[in-house]
Amino acid sequence: MITVVGTGTGAPAGPDLLAGAALVVGGRRHLDAVRLPDGAEQVVLGPLAPALDTIAEYVGKELPVVVLASGDPGFFGIVRALAERFGTGLLDVRPGVSSVATAFARIGLPWDDAVVVSAHGRELRTAVNVCRARPKVAVLTGPGAGPAELGAALPGDRVLVVASALGDPERERVERVTAAEAAARDWGAAVSVVLCLDEARALGAVRTVAGVPEAPERWALEEDAFAHRDSMITKFEVRALALARLGPRLGDLVWDVGAGSGSVAVECARLGAAVVAVEKAADGVGRIRANARAHGVAVEVVHGAAPAALAELADDPDAVFVGGGGRELPAVVAACARRARRTVVVAMAALDRVPAARAALTEAGFACDGVLLQSSRLTPLPGDVTRLAATNPVFLLWGVRTPVSSEGVAQ
Numbered sequence: 001m002i003t004v005v006g007t008g009t010g011a012p013a014g015p016d017l018l019a020g021a022a023l024v025v026g027g028r029r030h031l032d033a034v035r036l037p038d039g040a041e042q043v044v045l046g047p048l049a050p051a052l053d054t055i056a057e058y059v060g061k062e063l064p065v066v067v068l069a070s071g072d073p074g075f076f077g078i079v080r081a082l083a084e085r086f087g088t089g090l091l092d093v094r095p096g097v098s099s100v101a102t103a104f105a106r107i108g109l110p111w112d113d114a115v116v117v118s119a120h121g122r123e124l125r126t127a128v129n130v131c132r133a134r135p136k137v138a139v140l141t142g143p144g145a146g147p148a149e150l151g152a153a154l155p156g157d158r159v160l161v162v163a164s165a166l167g168d169p170e171r172e173r174v175e176r177v178t179a180a181e182a183a184a185r186d187w188g189a190a191v192s193v194v195l196c197l198d199e200a201r202a203l204g205a206v207r208t209v210a211g212v213p214e215a216p217e218r219w220a221l222e223e224d225a226f227a228h229r230d231s232m233i234t235k236f237e238v239r240a241l242a243l244a245r246l247g248p249r250l251g252d253l254v255w256d257v258g259a260g261s262g263s264v265a266v267e268c269a270r271l272g273a274a275v276v277a278v279e280k281a282a283d284g285v286g287r288i289r290a291n292a293r294a295h296g297v298a299v300e301v302v303h304g305a306a307p308a309a310l311a312e313l314a315d316d317p318d319a320v321f322v323g324g325g326g327r328e329l330p331a332v333v334a335a336c337a338r339r340a341r342r343t344v345v346v347a348m349a350a351l352d353r354v355p356a357a358r359a360a361l362t363e364a365g366f367a368c369d370g371v372l373l374q375s376s377r378l379t380p381l382p383g384d385v386t387r388l389a390a391t392n393p394v395f396l397l398w399g400v401r402t403p404v405s406s407e408g409v410a411q
Helices: 028-032 048-060 079-086 099-106 124-133 147-153 179-183 236-246 263-270 282-294 308-312 326-339 351-363
Strands: 002-006 023-026 041-044 065-069 091-094 115-118 136-140 159-164 173-178 191-197 253-257 274-279 300-303 319-322 343-348 366-373 376-381 385-390 394-401
Touching: 002 079, 023 028, 023 048, 028 041, 028 065, 041 048, 048 065, 048 079, 079 091, 099 136, 099 159, 099 191, 115 124, 124 136, 124 147, 124 253, 124 274, 147 159, 147 173, 147 179, 147 191, 159 179, 173 179, 236 263, 236 319, 236 343, 236 366, 236 394, 253 263, 253 326, 263 274, 263 282, 263 319, 274 282, 282 300, 300 308, 308 326, 319 326, 326 343, 326 351, 343 351, 351 366, 351 394
Parallel strands: 002 065, 002 091, 023 041, 023 065, 115 136, 253 274, 253 319, 274 300, 319 343
Antiparallel strands: 136 191, 159 173, 159 191, 343 394, 366 394, 376 385
């Protein structure tokens, strides 16, 4: 049997849980905090594979093993690796209080509506994008992915709550700082968890489903769901296919370039992505912000003309929607294609711009496809009669980045 003990917020495991153990496995601080049974071997956790091999030797001899972990070891913890290697039937898990639960308790906030993301041993950009998109996020940090790195990548309106050495009566600290303040400090190795808050929305509403936000009931909303100028808005039929090709999701970053009313930006945000909208018209910038507020989502707005304005954007997007550009369209598409990690979608009304936009995608290594969308909507007439009213045709091109093998040959 493998007993997995979560030590809560720093409290050591009781001697009764260690009694009779032939092998005790844990981090150095966990092992230093307990008294090992006489004759027990200890393994200090570093690389996981050798520790699992040692555990397997003891399990094979039917000798009892105790694994010490922080907080709830079934929550982004060692239980997963142990269950995959030895099966759930051999595990006796004694969870402690997780650092996430403790940190929210320290600041008096409920966390059933919080999104929890791990940056420990993982790419930081996913955590950054989740923090950009959601008002209440707990980030499990790690080397190179701590409060300083997180703060440097976040917008200035976010507040970070940095919880260090939780449960240690002498060293515990819970500090509220701005993103800029977090970026300017060396936080050391004692950080337990970082909470990222949009404080205006941090309390949240009563939830039925915890954690990841529920998907919106509808998308490709009607045009009257957005403030716009003179019908200058991506029509919902076009938006529906554009969203399908963009594939926005939690953890993604999407650019909406030439955003206009921001309808595509807002819809991507509603589906969970972090979104940056680029718009050259000052009144358009105001409309995008108003539409984002009306739909309760976060959209970062950059006032500027592409492609020059794109150079100001530090983070490469997963997907890009290009809805404007005029004569600059080929240069805009090329600039987006150089930086997009997955997909670029381009909407055009002018036939003569299609070849140049397609060439910009294919020359950047994207597999390109597209359609001409031409729909007719049911429209009532006097006398209880209905006719079909045609919308303006729109070309929708999309490019998908071609995977490249380790030898640099497209697959």
